[in-house]
Amino acid sequence: LDERRCLLRVEMNAARCNRQSSTNLGFRHYGKFVQGVTYMQNNESLIKFQYFTTEPSTLGPTFKSHDKIDKMAPRSEGQSAKTAHVNMMTDTIITNLPAENLRVIMRSLLAAHPDITTTFETETRNYIQDVALPVAETQRSSHTDIAWLEKTQATIRCMLGCGLSCQSIPLMTEVVTLGVRLLLDSDTSKESMLTALASIDGDIVQIMTAVEKALLATSRTFLKDDERALVTSLHQSLLDCRTITDEKTLEFPYGRALFSTSMLLGLPLPTFDSATGFGALTPGSSEAGPMKAKETFELNGRRLPRVFSGLWQMSSPSWGSAPTSKIIAQFSRHLEAGLSAFDMADHYGDAEIIFGRFRSSYPFKDATFAATKYCVFNPMKVTRAAVQANVAERCRRLQADKIDLLQFHWQFYNDPQYIEALRFLEEDPRITNLGLCNFDTEHLEAAIAHGIKIRTNQVQFSLIDSRPTVKMAKTCEKNNVKLLTYGTLCGGFLAEKWLGKGQPDLYDAAITPSQRKYYAMIRSWGSWELFQDLLRVLKMVASKHNVSISNVATRWVLDFPYVGAVIVGARMGISEHTDENLASLGWSLEEEDREAIEEVLKNSRRIAMFEEMGDCGGEYR
Numbered sequence: 314l315d316e317r318r319c320l321l322r323v324e325m326n327a328a329r330c331n332r333q334s335s336t337n338l339g340f341r342h343y344g345k346f347v348q349g350v351t352y353m354q355n356n357e358s359l360i361k362f363q364y365f366t367t368e369p370s371t372l373g374p375t376f377k378s379h380d381k382i383d384k385m386a387p388r389s390e391g392q393s394a395k396t397a398h399v400n401m402m403t404d405t406i407i408t409n410l411p412a413e414n415l416r417v418i419m420r421s422l423l424a425a426h427p428d429i430t431t432t433f434e435t436e437t438r439n440y441i442q443d444v445a446l447p448v449a450e451t452q453r454s455s456h457t458d459i460a461w462l463e464k465t466q467a468t469i470r471c472m473l474g475c476g477l478s479c480q481s482i483p484l485m486t487e488v489v490t491l492g493v494r495l496l497l498d499s500d501t502s503k504e505s506m507l508t509a510l511a512s513i514d515g516d517i518v519q520i521m522t523a524v525e526k527a528l529l530a531t532s533r534t535f536l537k538d539d540e541r542a543l544v545t546s547l548h549q550s551l552l553d554c555r556t557i558t559d560e561k562t563l564e565f566p567y568g569r570a571l572f573s574t575s576m577l578l579g580l581p582l583p584t585f586d587s588a589t590g591f592g593a594l595t596p597g598s599s600e601a602g603p604m605k606a607k608e609t610f611e612l613n614g615r616r617l618p619r620v621f622s623g624l625w626q627m628s629s630p631s632w633g634s635a636p637t638s639k640i641i642a643q644f645s646r647h648l649e650a651g652l653s654a655f656d657m658a659d660h661y662g663d664a665e666i667i668f669g670r671f672r673s674s675y676p677f678k679d680a681t682f683a684a685t686k687y688c689v690f691n692p693m694k695v696t697r698a699a700v701q702a703n704v705a706e707r708c709r710r711l712q713a714d715k716i717d718l719l720q721f722h723w724q725f726y727n728d729p730q731y732i733e734a735l736r737f738l739e740e741d742p743r744i745t746n747l748g749l750c751n752f753d754t755e756h757l758e759a760a761i762a763h764g765i766k767i768r769t770n771q772v773q774f775s776l777i778d779s780r781p782t783v784k785m786a787k788t789c790e791k792n793n794v795k796l797l798t799y800g801t802l803c804g805g806f807l808a809e810k811w812l813g814k815g816q817p818d819l820y821d822a823a824i825t826p827s828q829r830k831y832y833a834m835i836r837s838w839g840s841w842e843l844f845q846d847l848l849r850v851l852k853m854v855a856s857k858h859n860v861s862i863s864n865v866a867t868r869w870v871l872d873f874p875y876v877g878a879v880i881v882g883a884r885m886g887i888s889e890h891t892d893e894n895l896a897s898l899g900w901s902l903e904e905e906d907r908e909a910i911e912e913v914l915k916n917s918r919r920i921a922m923f924e925e926m927g928d929c930g931g932e933y934r
Contacts, residue, residue, distance in 0.1 A: 441472055607651065612877065620879055622883040716744050753930050776807065854902070863897075
């Protein structure tokens with residue numbers, strides 16, 4: 314292994330193994346050494362190789378701390394009896410801990426020992442297939458209330474999480490039908506029921522997205538016959554439900570789902586009248602068009618607002634789900650306020666589809682700006698045809714002939730094919746502007762050195778994570794590359810809401826997935842006490858300028874000349890912060906403001922974060 318010392322452990326559960334069925338689960342990084350795990354399985358046989366590589370100076374007792382995770386290999390049938398045993402005292406803990414505390418501990422285990430993730434997912438699949446689905450089968454004759462609906466929806470979400478997306482479709486087909494039946498029930502609240510069905514709508518989008526990802530992972534461009542039959546059955550149930558709600562002049566609750574299934578099946582996209590469904594709220598603007606943003610930056614000759622609306626939250630119902638009509642209405646409000654640019658991606662659920670549908674009916678299409686992404690998370694052979702196919706898919710979902718900004722993410726720096734992929738993208742006439750996503754300085758410079766015109770790079774940048782100031786800034790200023798930044802508000806932690814408050818309960822119902830991520834970032838940056846010091850200073854500056862803490866945090870990033878825009882996550886149709894986002898524009902921090910903030914920042918671990926996490930995007934690789 315490149316003349317480095319290595320420690321090899323081999324754990325055999327059976328004498329035979331079939332190398333042809335091996336599955337490489339990839340590498341995990343622990344400081345300066347790498348752990349790789351490979352499972353090779355043939356029926357009841359299982360062999361696991363666990364190996365570590367490191368520089369000679371660091372090889373030693375450090376490895377001992379990772380031996381425990383060897384015991385967590387996925388089970389074979391022959392191991393069932395052995396793995397069923399749990400220490401009695403441990404079982405007492407499991408029995409008596411509240412569910413929310415078990416969630417905290419499980420998340421801690423997965424974070425500390427990521428190699429057990431595969432086991433966790435495998436055991437979840439076993440439970441669903443052996444217990445949950447048979448129970449659902451026996452209860453089907455009596456599922457006439459919302460309790461069955463909620464329980465079954467939870468099972469479906471677990472199936473999505475552990476890789477049983479296709480298998481969840483028959484169950485979801487039943488849920489769809491029952492949902493509309495309950496909507497028509499005179500004993501149920503229409504408003505609360507529509508909210509519940511909006512979450513089901515979002516779950517179907519997740520299922521369709523998972524099926525699409527599975528196709529990409531196997532390099533397939535079409536559904537197999539059995540897969541198509543499942544999706545077609547669900548699609549027909551959605552159409553039947555639409556007929557029922559139209560007859561009752563009720564809002565159709567599954568607009569996003571119907572679009573997603575139509576897209577996956579390659580069917581014509583559905584249309585909706587003004588009374589129900591997707592087009593219930595027509596965007597309202599004056600004849601002159603939407604308002605101009607009060608602060609802009611230039612991108613290839615076009616003026617764009619310095620706040621983009623991020624649609625990442627549409628990738629999962631974990632942030633909540635809203636009826637399609639409310640999502641469409643919020644798109645309209647953003648444009649009327651001058652916030653005309655939206656950031657999305659090929660894996661943000663149906664963000665591209667909904668935005669494309671909205672823009673297709675918007676009277677001032679040229680006033681909108683769509684920044685989407687082409688993300689390569691799995692190894693691939695780069696060809697012009699493969700790249701062009703992805704661009705075609707982005708255009709199809711956006712219902713557009715051209716893409717305003719395509720941002721390219723490449724997971725594997727050791728594979729130089731990203732340069733060829735970028736060249737193919739630059740040559741594609743459908744792409745107006747080409748950008749990057751989570752590229753570090755070295756690989757941004759490599760792309761530029763190959764003569765590729767890069768307009769933007771989307772990276773994390775905030776008061777807490779200031780890594781772009783270390784190396785990226787100089788390259789951006791030299792080559793006129795604008796940063797589009799995310800995480801600038803740390804998932805909402807940089808706000809009055811957290812001033813003077815204790816550390817968050819990460820599994821409180823009000824805590825979002827983003828906040829769980831950014832809380833870890835805050836703790837890497839410094840203590841919670843230091844974070845409170847920062848909030849107090851930000852509040853002082855905010856009061857001086859008659860704005861909010863979030864506005865000051867946003868302004869601190871916007872005042873760097875190489876930053877084009879800050880991307881603020883929008884929970885479309887759920888929460889509305891348009892006016893507050895606008896308050897970040899049209900002014901700048903004064904020198905004394907920046908000095909006061911710097912007094913806190915200099916006591917943080919910001920430089921250590923760069924050294925530990927690496928340059929921009931390093932946390933994802």
